[in-house]
Amino acid sequence: MPPAPSVKGERPMKYYIATDRPLDIPAGSVVELTPEQYKVRKHAVIPSVPLPEKWEMAVFTATAPLQFKAGEKIGTTAEMPKSAKENIIPVVKAGILPAEAKMKK
Secondary structure, X not given: OOOXXXXXXXXXXXXXXXXXXXEEEOOOOEEEEOHHHHHHHHHHEEEOOOXXXXXXXXXXXXXXXXXXXXXXXXXXXXXXXXXHHHHEEEEOEOOEXXXXXXXXX
């Protein structure tokens, strides 16, 4: 399934993997979540469009800060702070890891 489109007027969605420690995403950020990620964060996000009964990925807006554990893939329009740059690996395309990400795991 192709990545979900970003919300109109937002920055393009970028994909990352948290590596050594949890990754914090600020409230107000647009994020792309899987159903499993949504289940544990549904109290802190609102869907950008109504969710169908079955879905693989969807776009949400964070209403509170979100945290993603090491190893989780995240799609977001949020600009990553310099302090997070050591803790993330960019993913070229959702679900496809660059060679350096495969080697680090």
